[in-house]
Amino acid sequence: MWDAAYPAVAFSNGIWRAIVDPWTEGIMQRALAEVALLGVVGGALGCWIVFYELSYSAESLAHAMFPGLVMAVLLGVPLLLGAGVGVAVAALAIAVFGRAPRIGKDTSVAVVISALFGLGVVLAFSPESPSGLQHLLFGDVLGVSNLDLWTAAGLAAVVLVALRLLHGQLLAVGFDRESARSLGGRPGLADVALLVLVALATVVAVQGLGNLLVVAVLVGPAATARLLSRRMVPMMALAALLAVLAGIVGLYLSYYAGTAAGASVAGTMVLSYLLALAADAIQKRAGGGRAIGFRGRGVVSGAYTFSSRSSGDGEDA
Amino acid sequence: MLEELYEPFALPFVQRGLLEVLALSVGAGLVGTWVVLRGLAFYSHAVGTAAFPGVVLAGGLGFAAPLGALASAVVFAGGLERLSRGRRSGYDSLTALVLVGMMALGVILASDVFFSGSDVDTLLFGSLLLIGRDDVSFAAAASVVTFFASYLFGRVWLATGFDPAAARSLGLRSAVPDAVLLLLIALVGAAALFAVGAILVTTLLVVPAATARLFTRRLLPWQIASIALVVAEGAPGLWLSVATNAPPGATIAMLAGGVFALCLVVRLLTGGGLPR
Numbered sequence: 001m002w003d004a005a006y007p008a009v010a011f012s013n014g015i016w017r018a019i020v021d022p023w024t025e026g027i028m029q030r031a032l033a034e035v036a037l038l039g040v041v042g043g044a045l046g047c048w049i050v051f052y053e054l055s056y057s058a059e060s061l062a063h064a065m066f067p068g069l070v071m072a073v074l075l076g077v078p079l080l081l082g083a084g085v086g087v088a089v090a091a092l093a094i095a096v097f098g099r100a101p102r103i104g105k106d107t108s109v110a111v112v113i114s115a116l117f118g119l120g121v122v123l124a125f126s127p128e129s130p131s132g133l134q135h136l137l138f139g140d141v142l143g144v145s146n147l148d149l150w151t152a153a154g155l156a157a158v159v160l161v162a163l164r165l166l167h168g169q170l171l172a173v174g175f176d177r178e179s180a181r182s183l184g185g186r187p188g189l190a191d192v193a194l195l196v197l198v199a200l201a202t203v204v205a206v207q208g209l210g211n212l213l214v215v216a217v218l219v220g221p222a223a224t225a226r227l228l229s230r231r232m233v234p235m236m237a238l239a240a241l242l243a244v245l246a247g248i249v250g251l252y253l254s255y256y257a258g259t260a261a262g263a264s265v266a267g268t269m270v271l272s273y274l275l276a277l278a279a280d281a282i283q284k285r286a287g288g289g290r291a292i293g294f295r296g297r298g299v300v301s302g303a304y305t306f307s308s309r310s311s312g313d314g315e316d317a
Numbered sequence: 318m319l320e321e322l323y324e325p326f327a328l329p330f331v332q333r334g335l336l337e338v339l340a341l342s343v344g345a346g347l348v349g350t351w352v353v354l355r356g357l358a359f360y361s362h363a364v365g366t367a368a369f370p371g372v373v374l375a376g377g378l379g380f381a382a383p384l385g386a387l388a389s390a391v392v393f394a395g396g397l398e399r400l401s402r403g404r405r406s407g408y409d410s411l412t413a414l415v416l417v418g419m420m421a422l423g424v425i426l427a428s429d430v431f432f433s434g435s436d437v438d439t440l441l442f443g444s445l446l447l448i449g450r451d452d453v454s455f456a457a458a459a460s461v462v463t464f465f466a467s468y469l470f471g472r473v474w475l476a477t478g479f480d481p482a483a484a485r486s487l488g489l490r491s492a493v494p495d496a497v498l499l500l501l502i503a504l505v506g507a508a509a510l511f512a513v514g515a516i517l518v519t520t521l522l523v524v525p526a527a528t529a530r531l532f533t534r535r536l537l538p539w540q541i542a543s544i545a546l547v548v549a550e551g552a553p554g555l556w557l558s559v560a561t562n563a564p565p566g567a568t569i570a571m572l573a574g575g576v577f578a579l580c581l582v583v584r585l586l587t588g589g590g591l592p593r
Contacts, residue, residue: 049410050407050410053407053409053410054409055409055410055412055413056359056409056412056413058413059359059413059416059417063516097577097578097581100527100531100581100584101531101584101588102530102531102534103353103527103530103531104353104356104358106356106357106358106359107352107353107356107358107523107527107530108527109358109359110358110359110361110362110519110523110524110527111519111523111524111527111573111574111577112574113362113519114517114519114520114523114524114570114573114574115524115570115571115573115574115575115577115578116574117516117517117567117570118517118520118566118567118568118569118570118571118573118574119567119570119571119574120567121442121517121564121566121567121570122563122564122567122568122571125442125563125564125567126563127562134437134438137441138424212417212420212516213417213420213421213424215413215416215417216414216417216418216421219410219413219414219417220414220417222410223407223410223411223414257429258429259425259428259429260424260425260428260429262424263420263421263422263424263425263428264421264425266417266418266420266421267418267421267422267425270414270415270417270418270421271418273414274418277400
């Protein structure tokens with residue numbers, strides 16, 4: 001009756017309901033939690049992936065763990081276990097094949113991906129496997145269980161703590177390998193640690209986005225944040241925030257437009273990057289503001305990096 | 318015994334699959350050598366996957382699928398070029414982003430606009446057993462174009478290929494030969510999609526050339542060996558997939574990966590360590 005008497009109240013009530021409605025169901029609440037977890041981990045780690053130019057490694061790890069996911073379904077063990085084993089095998093294969101003479105690392109990575117992905121597809125189409133393995137490819141954010149969420153939360157915590165501990169090391173090595181070594185940094189350690197973290201983050205995110213779309217959260221929000229911030233810690237916070245926001249927008253889209261959830265989340269992340277890029281270009285053309293964009297390895301300015309390292313607490317969040 | 322071996326190849330749809338492998342071999346083998354030489358493996362993986370939404374669109378609206386694939390791959394190549402213009406790095410992040418964006422678009426088109434259903438699996442993983450006459454013609458045309466383009470631009474591509482610094486920044490120097498190479502990879506990638514699927518185009522575009530590279534340094538023998546390997550892995554893979562009732566593209570991918578691993582072991586044993 002209030003609605004009839006006060007159209008403005010009815011209108012705002014309607015909007016409020018449209019905003020709140022999706023989250024009344026358990027499925028959507030768990031989806032929200034999963035999106036928040038993968039957003040925070042993917043966004044923060046993504047800044048390092050973009051900084052170290054590891055996008056191809058991130059993508060290939062996600063693709064190459066497909067046989068692990070299929071085996072998990074075939075054997076009836078938790079998906080995260082299969083993902084973990086799959087990632088470990090993929091990383092090992094990339095490390096071994098990467099030593100092949102005369103061909104570049106990218107090429108050997110491509111060989112590993114196609115072989116392992118082929119294996120996964122053959123397993124997925126074997127008579128024993130249940131039909132409809134598309135949720136492995138594109139994610140099933142609406143089918144996340146509580147156990148999955150707790151496991152993912154644990155892994156996410158490990159990644160975030162490791163990022164905190166390794167921060168100085170990663171920054172020094174990423175900025176300049178040679179001078180990092182002379183300052184006591186260890187480039188090899190940083191590289192391996194980063195790959196392990198990428199593997200863990202992939203395992204966290206695969207539930208929601210599937211192994212074909214996982215790279216969206218590992219690269220998209222970080223690349224967007226990099227357009228807006230030059231300093232590492234604000235960039236990581238911004239990327240995590242953007243990732244979670246894009247995830248929520250994607251879930252709304254999926255709820256109201258009925259689109260595939262994983263693809264909606266991934267698409268929103270890519271779109272937000274393209275929007276930021278367009279805004280950046282317009283701003284540059286207008287002549288105002290500083291020229292921002294991909295600055296290569298110079299994204300963290302030398303003076304800043306080393307002053308923060310020497311003072312010890314300058315840039316830590 | 319021998320007759321049993323040939324039996325699958327008597328089936329008309331298997332013959333057409335075999336024809337597709339042959340038609341693709343020149344294009345895939347030649348482009349493969351350039352991809353390996355120039356370090357463009359990620360790009361060729363991405364451009365194949367990016368053709369996916371175009372094929373979904375073609376299926377939904379009812380126009381020729383090769384056209385959709387090619388248009389989609391060219392949009393990807395052009396978009397990447399436009400976005401990366403003037404940037405010195407971040408090329409790999411851009412590739413990954415545009416790639417996953419195209420993938421998400423394809424998924425939404427397939428599942429929510431056209432309700433393509435099981436066609437999606439065929440598009441993602443390909444099926445040499447469902448090849449049409451159009452697909453074979455398209456593959457043959459791609460091979461012919463590749464042959465002439467390699468003849469015309471090969472010298473330039475070779476020169477830039479041996480300068481690693483230039484190869485790293487590829488795509489950022491908008492010279493004509495580089496653009497031609499990127500478009501050529503898009504063309505052959507779109508053609509290979511129908512044989513081995515959007516995600517596995519590297520099976521034909523990268524793996525055979527990488528395997529041949531282990532044994533030869535000179536361009537011509539390398540090119541010939543790559544073309545031969547495409548056939549030598551494609552035909553038995555096709556046969557194996559019919560015999561085991563497995564998807565052909567994925568079977569070829571496994572086989573090619575296994576051959577590469579074997580060749581790597583042989584190379585390491587005979588070569589005495591790793592010549593780095």
